[in-house]
Amino acid sequence: xxxxxxxxxxxxxxxxxxxxxxxxxxxxxxxxxxxxxxxxxxxxxxxxxxxxxxxxxxxxxxxxxxxxxxxxxxxxxxxxxxxxxxxxxxxxxxxxxxxxxxxxxxxxxxxxxxxxxxxxxxxxxxxxxxxxxxxxxxxxxxxxxxxxxxxxxxxxxxxxxxxxxxxxxxxxxxxxxxxxxxxxxxxxxxxxxxxxxxxxxxxxxxxxxxxxxxxxxxxxxxxxxxxxxxxxxxxxxxxxxxxxxxxxxxxxxxxxxxxxxxxxxxxxxxxxxxxxxxxxxxxxxxxxxxxxxxxxxxxxxxxxxxxxxxxxxxxxxxxxxxxxxxxxxxxxxxxxxxxxxxxxxxxxxxxxxxxxxxxxxxxxxxxxxxxxxxxxxxxxxxxxxxxxxxx
Amino acid sequence: xxxxxxxxxxxxxxxxxxxxxxxxxxxxxxxxxxxxxxxxxxxxxxxxxxxxxxxxxxxxxxxxxxxxxxxxxxxxxxxxxxxxxxxxxxxxxxxxxxxxxxxxxxxxxxxxxxxxxxxxxxxxxxxxxxxxxxxxxxxxxxxxxxxxxxxxxxxxxxxxxxxxxxxxxxxxxxxxxxxxxxxxxxxxxxxxxxxxxxxxxxxxxxxxxxxxxxxxxxxxxxxxxxxxxxxxxxxxxxxxxxxxxxxxxxxxxxxxxxxxxxxxxxxxxxxxxxxxxxxxxxxxxxxxxxxxxxxxxxxxxxxxxxxxxxxxxxxxxxxxxx
Numbered sequence: 136x137x138x139x140x141x142x143x144x145x146x147x148x149x150x151x152x153x154x155x156x157x158x159x160x161x162x163x164x165x166x167x168x169x170x171x172x173x174x175x176x177x178x179x180x181x182x183x184x185x186x187x188x189x190x191x192x193x194x195x196x197x198x199x200x201x202x203x204x205x206x207x208x209x210x211x212x213x214x215x216x217x218x219x220x221x222x223x224x225x226x227x228x229x230x231x232x233x234x235x236x237x238x239x240x241x242x243x244x245x246x247x248x249x250x251x252x253x254x255x256x257x258x259x260x261x262x263x264x265x266x267x268x269x270x271x272x273x274x275x276x277x278x279x280x281x282x283x284x285x286x287x288x289x290x291x292x293x294x295x296x297x298x299x300x301x302x303x304x305x306x307x308x309x310x311x312x313x314x315x316x317x318x319x320x321x322x323x324x325x326x327x328x329x330x331x332x333x334x335x336x337x338x339x340x341x342x343x344x345x346x347x348x349x350x351x352x353x354x355x356x357x358x359x360x361x362x363x364x365x366x367x368x369x370x371x372x373x374x375x376x377x378x379x380x381x382x383x384x385x386x387x388x389x390x391x392x393x394x395x396x397x398x399x400x401x402x403x404x405x406x407x408x409x410x411x412x413x414x415x416x417x418x419x420x421x422x423x424x425x426x427x428x429x430x431x432x433x434x435x436x437x438x439x440x441x442x443x444x445x446x447x448x449x450x451x452x453x454x455x456x457x458x459x460x461x462x463x464x465x466x467x468x469x470x471x472x473x474x475x476x477x478x479x480x481x482x483x484x485x486x487x488x489x490x491x492x493x494x495x496x497x498x499x500x501x502x503x504x505x506x507x508x509x510x511x512x513x514x515x516x517x518x519x520x521x522x523x524x525x526x
Numbered sequence: 527x528x529x530x531x532x533x534x535x536x537x538x539x540x541x542x543x544x545x546x547x548x549x550x551x552x553x554x555x556x557x558x559x560x561x562x563x564x565x566x567x568x569x570x571x572x573x574x575x576x577x578x579x580x581x582x583x584x585x586x587x588x589x590x591x592x593x594x595x596x597x598x599x600x601x602x603x604x605x606x607x608x609x610x611x612x613x614x615x616x617x618x619x620x621x622x623x624x625x626x627x628x629x630x631x632x633x634x635x636x637x638x639x640x641x642x643x644x645x646x647x648x649x650x651x652x653x654x655x656x657x658x659x660x661x662x663x664x665x666x667x668x669x670x671x672x673x674x675x676x677x678x679x680x681x682x683x684x685x686x687x688x689x690x691x692x693x694x695x696x697x698x699x700x701x702x703x704x705x706x707x708x709x710x711x712x713x714x715x716x717x718x719x720x721x722x723x724x725x726x727x728x729x730x731x732x733x734x735x736x737x738x739x740x741x742x743x744x745x746x747x748x749x750x751x752x753x754x755x756x757x758x759x760x761x762x763x764x765x766x767x768x769x770x771x772x773x774x775x776x777x778x779x780x781x782x783x784x785x786x787x788x789x790x791x792x793x794x795x796x797x798x799x800x801x802x803x804x805x806x807x808x809x810x811x812x813x814x815x816x817x818x819x820x821x822x823x824x825x826x827x828x829x830x831x832x833x834x835x836x837x838x839x840x841x842x843x844x845x846x847x848x
Contacts (some may be wrong), residue, residue, distance in 0.1 A: 146615075178627060178628055179628075207675045228742070232743070236641075236644075237640055237641070238639075238640065238641070239641070244616065244620055245620060245623075245624050246696070248617065248620040248621050248624055248698075249621075249624050249625070259699075260702070260705075261698055261699075261702040262609075262664060262702070262835050265609070265610055265641065265662060266662065266663070266664065266835070267741055268663070268743065269664075269745075269836055269837070270834065272743045272744075272745065272836075273745050277741055277743070278743065278744040278747075278751075279742055279743075280741050280742055280743075281663075281741075281742065281743035281837070282661060282663055282670055282674075282741070283661070283662045283663055284659060284661060284662070285611065285641035285642055285660050285662045286642050286658075286659060286660055287641070287642050297674070300677060300681070304799065320623075320624075321619075321620055321623055321624070324623045324627075324628060324631060324636070325619070325623070325631075325636030325637075326636075327626060327628065328631055328632070328633050328636055329633050329636065329637075334837070358615055369714075370643060371835060380656075380657045380658075380683070381657070382603075382646075382649045382654060382655050382656060382657070382658040383649075383655070384650050384653055384654055384655045384702070385650065386650065387637050387643070387646055387647065388637065389652070396655060399600075399655070400533075403683075447700065453674060513646070514640050514642060514643060514646050515635065515642060515643065515646015515647065515649055515650065515658060516644060516646065516649070516650075516658075517642065517645075517646065517658040517659075
């Protein structure tokens with residue numbers, strides 16, 4: 136079986152419109168959430184969101200009028216990951232594409248449903264509202280295996296899992312794997328109706344946490360067969376070493392309080408990879424800032440890893456970018472391994488008895504990261520844990 | 527060796543079981559079966575939408591058919607092929623949200639509008655605590671789901687799974703399908719899939735074994751591309767095109783017909799009776815293959831799922847005992 140290297144990273148996020156800016160702001164513990172300007176938020180519980188401002192798409196073969204903002208984020212992140220990998224030309228049938236989302240072009244969909252006429256100007260088909268993987272294939276002229284996995288908040292991880300398995304089995308030599316979502320009025324209304332939005336800040340694992348902050352962006356990893364990466368002398372950030380997945384089968388938006396589903400995903404990742412729990416130096420949490428998620432996740436982490444494995448939530452800084460979240464967080468895992476530094480959980484003021492973990496409060500921590508675990512959980516309790524290892 | 531399909535359930539306007547599907551596809555006799563939302567008593571269904579209710583009923587039928595209880599396994603997965611998730615729910619939620627604002631929407635309307643909501647709801651209703659994946663690749667969605675399911679069973683990540691496809695008509699769906707020159711249709715078709723050796727060990731009736739598949743996206747594709755993917759599928763299945771008895775096709779695609787002519791394999795087109803079931807099409811074609819197997823009219827069948835969106839899925843099924 137082939138090993139799978141991460142040789143390129145592309146990130147579009149409120150913390151930065153490229154990987155380096157994103158990472159610097161994460162390590163600095165910058166709160167990148169701001170007042171939403173894209174639509175009127177006066178009727179919602181909050182006016183705060185992880186809105187990406189002054190975005191210029193970075194696409195070479197796609198007309199910006201033919202795709203919505205979610206796809207522009209995805210394509211830009213994919214281009215950046217490709218550039219970052221430093222690869223000279225891709226064989227069109229040896230590169231797989233796995234991308235995911237929660238709502239796709241939510242903002243465009245709103246226009247389509249209202250019949251505002253905007254969609255006519257932009258010529259976006261219903262298919263392209265929902266399918267980002269096809270757009271990535273078109274941007275790069277690819278004709279290999281591709282799939283769109285709209286697994287909501289675990290979409291990025293599932294894309295990475297799918298790409299990992301294809302490369303590992305020799306069915307692809309490279310792959311784009313990631314996720315994207317846009318901060319749309321529809322999403323804002325939906326999450327607001329669920330009463331899951333925090334009024335001002337996302338405070339993962341804090342005793343006074345009140346919910347999540349909706350965000351947007353895209354994260355794309357360029358994955359490559361290790362033999363290919365070594366042969367061409369590629370820079371390797373990290374290696375995808377394993378994964379686990381499960382489903383709570385409990386509730387659509389609330390994790391099972393016994394955390395058994397989350398534990399099952401983590402256990403599967405660790406046991407199938409053949410590592411020890413103590414080998415994991417960093418856990419990039421799902422850490423949404425909701426009372427239910429954080430206590431369930433902390434329970435699972437504490438019971439399997441103990442209290443001392445560093446855990447942090449990127450969402451404290453950039454909000455919850457839905458389908459992009461676990462892909463952006465995967466990027467953070469790779470960068471943590473590469474740079475031997477763990478990003479913080481910011482906005483942490485008071486410890487919660489129900490969250491007995493080391494959440495790396497407020498300040499980044501310099502330490503070697505041999506293995507990082509990326510947790511992501513979606514609507515319906517679809518749980519994932521992807522492991523990245525140093526090379 | 528691929529997974530075995532040991533249970534089937536379907537709801538559509540053209541067939542609600544293998545016999546009716548066979549009658550419709552082979553004999554051209556559509557019995558206009560009841561595609562309405564079934565009346566179900568389970569409490570948890572009150573918050574689900576129509577497509578999820580139909581899928582649930584189909585899964586329960588497949589479960590009973592297979593002699594398996596999904597809740598008995600702690601690693602039973604679900605792999606659901608759907609082009610748009612519950613687009614009807616998104617229409618309902620989206621219109622209410624945009625036209626009436628916060629007061630016009632209910633929390634479950636938003637939850638049901640998310641593309642992976644049906645898979646999530648079905649996991650809760652059926653006790654499916656293994657891997658939960660939604661595959662959304664347009665016309666190839668169901669074959670994509672079957673392929674992913676096969677890979678995960680082969681890897682030992684799940685010992686069994688619910689797998690299939692769903693499609694539901696609504697304003698946006700109908701408009702999109704018609705813009706692409708097809709007649710919109712809908713339905714749900716679900717299977718129980720499990721490790722073939724384990725299925726045999728428990729004495730399950732095996733409808734088919736999924737031998738292999740091939741899958742890709744191509745913005746433009748011609749007959750050569752189609753022939754190539756069919757050949758790749760045969761290679762993946764460890765067989766040859768000449769050993770395929772039938773190809774169940776995607777309708778009147780000129781390129782597909784040209785590619786199939788090279789092979790000399792007989793063709794069955796179910797779209798004449800089913801209409802364009804889009805994301806669920808591959809699942810209904812798989813069921814049609816099984817209908818042939820049950821009558822010993824074929825030993826190996828290829829299912830082609832290509833369409834106007836660029837996704838191409840091709841899989842090969844074998845009759846048990848051949």
